[in-house]
Amino acid sequence: MVASVSEQCRACITHLKNITSTLSDPSRQKYQMRLAQVNDELERFSLWVGSIGALQLPNSSMSLESRLRDANDILTHVIGLLDNMDELVQELFRLVSEEPGWEINSASQHNCENENQTDELELLEEIRASITRLFRTSSLIHQAAPTNLFAKALSQNLHQFNDQYDIAHVGEKYPKLATDGFTWLQEKLGRAITQRRHYLSYIQDHCGKLESTFTHQEITDLVAQFSTFNRLSTFFTKASSPTPSQITPRMPNAEEKLDLDDDSRSHATMYCSSDGDMQFSTIARVPKLDGLRINSDKETECPFCSRIIRFKNERMWRRHVLSDLYSYVCTFPNCDIPYFSDANTWFDHEMQNHRVVYTCRLCKNDDFPVRDYYLAHVRKQHHDVLEESGEQVLLDIARKPLDQIAAQECPCCSEWWNDLKELAGRTDIHPEASNHTLKVLPAVFKQHLASHLEQLALFAIPMGFATKYDGHSNAAVKDD
Template sequence: MEQERFKMWATNAAAFGQGRGSLDYRFRELPEELDPMRMLLGNLYYTLHEYVAAANIARLDGRLGLGTEDGSSRTRLKTFDYDEALDSIHSSIDWLHRLSNLLRRAGVANQNMRAKSYNMVDLDEDGLKFFFESLISRDFPSLSEQLKSRMASTMVERYRRILYRRARLRSGLGQQESIGSEAGPKKPAPARTSPSQLKAKIAPVPSTEKTRQPGNLLAAPSPSIFSSNTRTDPNPSVYRAYAASAVSKARSVALNQTAELLLPPPPSACRTGPNFVCDFCCIILDSRVGKDDALWKKHMQQDLDPYICLFDRCNVPHDMYSTSKEWLHHMREEHLVKWRCSATDHDDVLDFCTKEELAEHMSSGHPNTFDEELLPYVLDACRISSAVVFESCPFCGQSLDAIEEHVSHHLRYLALKSLPWPEIADEV
């Protein structure tokens, strides 16, 4: 079991890969994480080396007839603590996975930047955007034209990112050395380190759990891409996946049911082997993830990036967010911030759009009221952010108590609609 977990880590991290996709190349950008990785691998090597040494000595004693009377050869093996060794190996591999996830998250932004220039072969990008715009207009006719265009652009970009990951995975498979080969990687220098000591060197891994949204409107991964019949370009079967839905244009009551129909099933590989490849993030996952619906949904939350800013004027209109927390934080901090004058001699509340406007008001309207040195602190104290992001749904116009969750349903619905589906019929 631990061997399979180590193989999974090595493959996902491209530990034996070459070029820009390799683990070695990523450490050039994050050299501070190299020492913890060395210590973890050194701990694994040291533990395994201890066992092999004890076993070899016992085997040699047996061949030479030594220690048979007093049982010294058996004693050598008995002094090796198997439980402690297994715990150490298990903990070290856990930390390897955590550190690998940390490196992967740090590289996601760079990967998405490279995906922008990826050429989707045999695909009319303008036609795909027009198709998504038509889908949005059909389901949400009251949405502004500006937001329709923005949503369609991000749907195309999400589509492109996934195709880029698949193409990158295929090109990297040929570069990967066999994990079980006799040559293997170079052995790290023995450096025994207790996994508990690594907490001081490895940054805590942020929780990937998303803000809970009703209905679990999440996508499940589509089948494995290793089939030789799978292509990265769209085809008629892909567009058939976008057939007219039963979702009402004015209501979202049936949205959760429709979302369940949009979820691609787990790849069949999760039922036949210890691990499989997710068709969206293109990393190897434990088969338990594919067999458990809750784990599928939790994993897919990391792959959808369904949230985008819904304000007309935005400096980053096409940025996609993986969590509703990040999404709401952006809108509250970038679009709903005001600076309110704290002076009590106003009949009405005075709000300003920028800090500079309030500073000018304080200097001209309340001279000598505040010490100039304290003015920056006063301005920071006057900064307020509205808790209410939406008065009504920009998609359907409804006004609800849980309006943020309601809007998030629409965004995740469209994110699911923009996922490229597999071509193989029996996998859908």
């Protein structure tokens, strides 16, 4: 009978702990360097076990056996890796436990010790490679049983939150949103922060369930000291109204989100807010990558999605955090897809659906900035075509994204327009300036507005959260 995943993991942990116990014997001082190396691998393996829920019993709905019931090839692959690792660990334990016979002369004993130590190093390297392969299976497991954790969190009515605090914060940070005509967006952005708090609390509960089959001693010895996940503080009062069905359907898993060759950066690092507090009130809430990394192999357990990923630098790490928090919100009313995990998808949505102009293809390319104006024109001038083709067809062929966007259209601030007006006199930023209008390219507008949204999203992270990992500093992280 094939052992379950949880049984295999417990066996590997037991054997690794036996090795560390043996190497801790004062009579084996020559093994001290190897003891540190074995401890590193025990940490890495414990991290993988805890993050993937590998100690869940087979009959649990959260066990790998249950989650991979429709992906038996992946489950078989994981079991094979664990089988191989257990054999390696048992062999290493046998070698470090051996005592040479007293009849062996000193020269022979020295040669035997050298040979054993070479074998031990080779076995340890194979164990390290096996654990690395297990980390790589994490992406296969997530792909085989994909879960949009953000949407799932909002669909669970597990906690109640008062969104008035976050709505008030949005108005205080960006006073323009508290004025008539923008209060609906203030409420929308404030509730988005509250729902991110809901998500972070859900992750806390989710990770607790994954670790629920650890005994108290295992939690103390194997998870608590290695896991980077820290329980997030929340507050509970009045319920808000999460709408998971409205989340953008594109939800790549943690591994897909990170293109390590892509040197793009989060817009929050490119633009500071008008009140100049970007460094200390928002980015400072994100733990530094070095404080999260487990060891020299740079594996990182994200405290915001509980997945283990390798990050190239701080920039890639921040992009991942912003993606986990679904930082980008559609800034137009009555939109069915308000939340997005990446800036490009979010702004493409706005450019294709909202920031558009309607060009009549039947006239001399007359442009209409408003949908209703264009339809009124079609009804009056091209009634026969409208009857034959239908309203939606004529809208689709007429709609095109704006070539430029007025800086005044930033819903969050008015200061940017004044700043650009000053810059327009000194640098070529592609403005089309007059006394009342200054336009910028869509890419520039995207960067500016995205920085506002990112700052609001990061506000959902509790104050002081980063210091739990950084230890020595809560300063803003710097780009590599």
